[in-house]
Each structure stands twice: as C-alpha cells, then as structure tokens.
Amino acid sequence: MASILETAASVGAFNTLLAAVDAAGLRGALEGPGPFTVFAPVDDAFAALPPGTVQTLVDNPPQLARILKYHVLSGAYSREQLVAQDNWESLEGAPIPIRSQDPFEVKNATVVNADVVCDNGVVHVIDRVILPG
Amino acid sequence: MTSSATQERIQAPLIPPSTHRFADVIHRLEAGGSMLPDTPENLKQIIGIYKAYAVPMDFYWRDLLYIAERVFLKPLPAFKYFISKEYLDRPNSYAGDQSKLRIWRGTEKAHPELLEFMERGETVRMPKLLHHLWHDRVNMEFAEACMQAMLWHQGMGGRFNDYLESDAYKANADRAIKAYFKRNPLMLALYALFPDMFLEQVRQLSYTANLGLFWEVMAPVFFEMSDLYDEGKLSSVPEAMDFLVNGIFAVAGRPIYHHLYIGEECYEIIPKSEGFTWLYEAALPYVEAVVYRTSPFRGTKRYNAQAQQVPPDQADFHYGILYADVFPVGSAGIPPTLLMQDMLHFLPPYLKDLYKQHKRGEEDELIQLGITFQRSMYNVTSAVIQALRCALLYPLDDTNPEHLMANRRFFEAQMDRFLRPEARLSDIQSQDYR
Numbered sequence: 001m002a003s004i005l006e007t008a009a010s011v012g013a014f015n016t017l018l019a020a021v022d023a024a025g026l027r028g029a030l031e032g033p034g035p036f037t038v039f040a041p042v043d044d045a046f047a048a049l050p051p052g053t054v055q056t057l058v059d060n061p062p063q064l065a066r067i068l069k070y071h072v073l074s075g076a077y078s079r080e081q082l083v084a085q086d087n088w089e090s091l092e093g094a095p096i097p098i099r100s101q102d103p104f105e106v107k108n109a110t111v112v113n114a115d116v117v118c119d120n121g122v123v124h125v126i127d128r129v130i131l132p133g
Numbered sequence: 134m135t136s137s138a139t140q141e142r143i144q145a146p147l148i149p150p151s152t153h154r155f156a157d158v159i160h161r162l163e164a165g166g167s168m169l170p171d172t173p174e175n176l177k178q179i180i181g182i183y184k185a186y187a188v189p190m191d192f193y194w195r196d197l198l199y200i201a202e203r204v205f206l207k208p209l210p211a212f213k214y215f216i217s218k219e220y221l222d223r224p225n226s227y228a229g230d231q232s233k234l235r236i237w238r239g240t241e242k243a244h245p246e247l248l249e250f251m252e253r254g255e256t257v258r259m260p261k262l263l264h265h266l267w268h269d270r271v272n273m274e275f276a277e278a279c280m281q282a283m284l285w286h287q288g289m290g291g292r293f294n295d296y297l298e299s300d301a302y303k304a305n306a307d308r309a310i311k312a313y314f315k316r317n318p319l320m321l322a323l324y325a326l327f328p329d330m331f332l333e334q335v336r337q338l339s340y341t342a343n344l345g346l347f348w349e350v351m352a353p354v355f356f357e358m359s360d361l362y363d364e365g366k367l368s369s370v371p372e373a374m375d376f377l378v379n380g381i382f383a384v385a386g387r388p389i390y391h392h393l394y395i396g397e398e399c400y401e402i403i404p405k406s407e408g409f410t411w412l413y414e415a416a417l418p419y420v421e422a423v424v425y426r427t428s429p430f431r432g433t434k435r436y437n438a439q440a441q442q443v444p445p446d447q448a449d450f451h452y453g454i455l456y457a458d459v460f461p462v463g464s465a466g467i468p469p470t471l472l473m474q475d476m477l478h479f480l481p482p483y484l485k486d487l488y489k490q491h492k493r494g495e496e497d498e499l500i501q502l503g504i505t506f507q508r509s510m511y512n513v514t515s516a517v518i519q520a521l522r523c524a525l526l527y528p529l530d531d532t533n534p535e536h537l538m539a540n541r542r543f544f545e546a547q548m549d550r551f552l553r554p555e556a557r558l559s560d561i562q563s564q565d566y567r
Binding site for chain 1: 233234290292378379382383384385386387388405406407408409410413417521524525526527535536
C-alpha cells in the first residue's frame with residue numbers, strides 16, 4: 001500500500017494540494033506513520049478560490065500550513081466513523097463539522113470519493129477547500 | 134467557491150421567500166447584491182468616500198506601524214505622530230512595482246495628496262510642530278480609538294487574543310521590554326515592580342501593529358476602486374462589493390505579526406511563524422469591534438449604564454458606524470468626527486458638488502459626508518458577509534435547497550443584528566437619508 005502523499009500523487013488530481021503541502025513544509029509530517037485522516041481538495045477546488053488567494057498563502061508557509069492542517073485529523077477514520085459524530089477537531093484546532101451523511105458533506109464541501117485507505121491513514125476527496133470559522 | 138458573487142444566480146423557486154423584516158435586503162444578498170441598494174448615486178457616494186478615507190488611512194497604517202515597531206514603550210511619546218521618513222516612505226506591500234500582489238496601480242510610497250496635506254494642512258505651510266499643536270493634521274487619535282476598540286472588545290474570533298495571554302507571548306514581550314530599556318534603569322526598576330502594567334501596554338502595541346497591517350491592505354484597495362470608477366470600470370454597487378470580496382480572499386493569508394526594532398535589531402514579539410492571518414486575526418475582529426460595536430462615546434450624548442442604556446453584554450454593543458446617529462456624534466474629539474474631519478480634506482470634486490446640491494450644502498458637508506461613510510460601510514460589511522458566506526457556506530447558484538436554506542439562515546442571522554432601533558439599515562435604503 002502507498003502513503004497518503006504517494007496515493008495523492010498517483011491520482012494526478014491533487015497537484016495544487018501536493019505543491020501546497022511542500023510549500024508549507026508539511027511533507028515530512030504527512031509522510032510519518034500518523035495515522036491521519038485527510039480531507040483532500042481536488043485541483044478544481046483550489047482553482048475556484050478568488051485570484052491571489054493561493055499565491056498569498058504559498059508565499060507565507062506558516063499561514064498556509066494552518067489552512068492545510070484544517071484539512072487533517074489525527075487518527076484514521078472511515079466515512080462510517082466520521083458520520084457518527086457531529087464535529088471533529090482538526091490539527092489546526094478548529095472543529096470540522098460533518099453536515100450531512102448522505103450525501104457525505106464535510107463543512108461546506110461534498111466528499112466525492114470516501115475511504116481511500118493508505119499506509120498511514122485515510123483520504124476523503126472533497127470538492128471545495130474548507131476554511132476554519 | 135466562485136470568484137465573483139455577481140456571476141452566481143439564485144434559483145429562486147427552490148426555496149420560499151424569506152419572512153424576515155429585512156426580506157428585501159436578504160433577497161438582494163441572495164442574488165449577489167449588497168445591503169446598499171444599487172443606484173448610480175450610491176455608487177458615486179461610496180467610491181468617493183473610499184477615496185477620501187484611503188488618503189488619511191495611508192497615514193494611519195504607516196504611523197501605527199511606526200508606533201508599534203519603533204516608538205514602542207517610550208515613557209512620554211509626545212512625538213509618536215511625527216512619523217519618521219523611513220515609515221512615511223515605507224513601501225506598501227500591495228502597491229507599486231515592488232509589490233508581489235499589486236492591488237493599486239499607484240505608488241508604494243505615501244499618497245501625494247497626503248504629503249501635500251502634511252505640508253500645508255488647512256492653514257498654511259509652517260513647521261510640523263505648529264501644525265501639530267494647532268491640530269491641523271491627520272487625526273491619528275481616530276486610528277488609536279479603533280485600536281483600543283479592538284483591544285477592549287477582544288475575543289472576537291481568531292487566535293490573536295489568546296496568544297497575548299500565552300507564556301510564549303509573555304516571554305517575547307519580556308525580552309523586548311528589557312532590550313528596549315537596557316539603558317534606562319528607572320524604567321527597568323518600574324518594570325520589575327509592575328510587570329503586568331508594562332505587559333498590558335505591549336498588548337496594546339500588538340493591536341496597534343495588527344491594525345496597521347490591516348489598513349496597509351485597505352488603503353490600496355480603496356485607491357484602486359476609485360481609479361476604476363474614474364475609468365468607468367466599476368459601474369454598480371455589487372461590482373464594488375465584489376471587488377472587496379475578491380480583495381478579502383486575495384490577502385486573507387497575509388501574516389499578522391508584531392516586531393519591535395531597536396536600531397537594526399528585530400525582536401519578534403508576535404512572530405510570523407505563529408500563523409496569524411489578515412482575515413482571521415485582523416479583518417474579522419476589526420469589523421466586529423469597530424464597525425459594529427465600539428463603545429459609547431463621551432460627548433454630547435450621555436449614557437446611563439444603570440438605566441440599561443449600555444448593554445451588559447459586550448457582544449450587544451452597537452456604537453459603530455452601522456448604528457450611528459451621525460448628527461449628535463458630530464462633535465469635536467469624538468472618534469467618528471475625527472475621521473469625518475480627516476475625510477473632508479480629500480473629498481473628490483464630484484462628492485463636494487453632490488453635497489452642495491442637498492440639505493444645507495457646504496454648511497452641513499460633514500454630516501452628509503458621515504452618512505455617505507455609513508452607506509459605504511454597509512457595503513464593506515456586505516462584502517464581509519458575502520465573503521464569509523462564500524468561505525463557510527454555499528454558492529448563491531447552488532441547486533441544493535438545503536444549501537440555499539443554510540445560506541438563508543446565515544443571511545437572516547446577520548440581518549438580525551440590524552433589528553435594533555439604532556440600526557441604519559432601513560435609512561440607507563432611501564436616497565433621501567442624507
């Protein structure tokens with residue numbers, strides 16, 4: 001089995017996310033044993049943000065890391081486990097609400113592909129970048 | 134998420150109409166509009182006042198950073214408004230050729246109209262000290278009043294305030310205080326006796342830096358909007374709001390920090406590595422503290438707290454510009470009036486002409502200008518509301534009725550804040566309110 005980042009790289013739809021992980025200096029952490037649950041926004045989700053949003057974050061790694069950490073939970077959780085609880089504490093510190101079980105919605109994003117099991121955790125692919133608040 | 138609210142279209146039949154008292158405004162927000170009606174005069178008023186606001190703001194942000202980073206804990210800071218040349222020339226991060234994210238096409242240095250006003254004021258060219266003592270200058274007291282509102286209300290989202298209470302912050306502040314006073318044994322002795330008093334002053338200075346970094350963004354945003362309007366490229370109120378929404382996203386990740394410079398040496402009191410951002414730690418707390426809440430002004434109107442004229446809960450404070458009765462607050466020394474006086478110096482000709490045509494013409498220009506500012510801040514607040522909806526909820530053209538209802542609940546909750554009688558949302562729906 002591949003790690004979370006290897007799996008994301010093999011799909012080819014997470015180029016922005018992977019570049020952001022590198023810019024934020026989080027590659028080492030996400031390649032660790034974890035386990036993690038990652039809500040991974042597809043490239044189109046980043047592209048939908050207004051112009052300049054991603055670039056400002058990439059220019060400022062600690063701020064970018066904060067937004068990315070909001071997409072990660074400590075521990076490996078499947079869809080079935082996630083929907084059993086209303087809120088999950090992200091690595092950023094702010095809660096991630098589970099808004100709907102079917103369709104599976106995490107905050108204001110829809111999970112388009114759930115339960116991608118990796119060596120060091122689980123990936124749920126989402127269609128929007130989620131933000132704390 | 135989309136880049137422009139006007140590109141989105143609500144699917145009206147998917148959810149029933151709102152029954153809220155401000156249903157018309159809510160439906161307008163759901164259609165990608167602003168709380169301020171889309172009329173040519175409203176557009177002219179808000180753009181004109183953004184320009185008049187941006188010029189003194191160009192001084193505010195520079196001097197706030199000068200105070201936070203250089204003046205710091207000077208025991209008698211009589212000259213804190215005498216900004217150094219370095220800070221007056223400090224390149225704005227969002228204007229000029231050196232900018233990585235250029236928002237305004239103009240210069241990165243202080244605005245030419247600001248420099249001209251600093252030379253002459255309302256009177257004549259004379260030494261800076263005389264301009265200062267005659268109070269013929271930019272009213273930095275307004276900027277400091279905004280900073281104090283942010284310090285006093287605290288806890289309005291973001292992590293900034295929590296960090297100010299942390300051991301890491303106290304250690305950083307301690308290092309900075311000791312370095313700053315290393316040749317001043319008297320102040321060091323006072324610090325040893327009353328450490329919390331000094332720490333609280335440094336917290337205030339951290340908010341000073343926070344507000345300076347916030348306004349460093351807003352000045353070029355407003356200048357660019359004014360230039361676009363002059364070129365005929367901003368033709369509606371929703372377009373003006375969308376420009377602000379896109380600006381909010383573009384700079385959302387800007388670091389908020391507090392550095393102290395002693396000579397060439399930098400002391401990081403709040404390092405950039407803490408991850409604090411412009412949106413969460415500056416913009417949202419600013420809007421809440423300054424535009425909505427502030428505090429009762431000591432002036433012509435007196436408030437009796439025991440008669441419940443001042444809410445017991447700070448979250449219910451409603452003394453910001455969105456609630457202000459511009460006429461009675463229009464007295465000398467009261468923060469909004471200081472700003473109004475500052476903006477009066479930089480009104481574009483088309484606004485001066487407009488004010489001459491209404492009410493008492495030049496006689497009550499300050500009041501008309503204040504109400505224009507109120508309209509413009511309803512538009513800024515609309516941009517914040519739309520940006521939050523965009524970030525935390527759903528597109529306006531979403532086809533899922535549950536998502537549209539979530540947006541509806543959000544908009545209605547925001548409008549609930551304007552149900553209290555002091556709110557001016559109803560007034561600004563009419564052009565006769567001047």
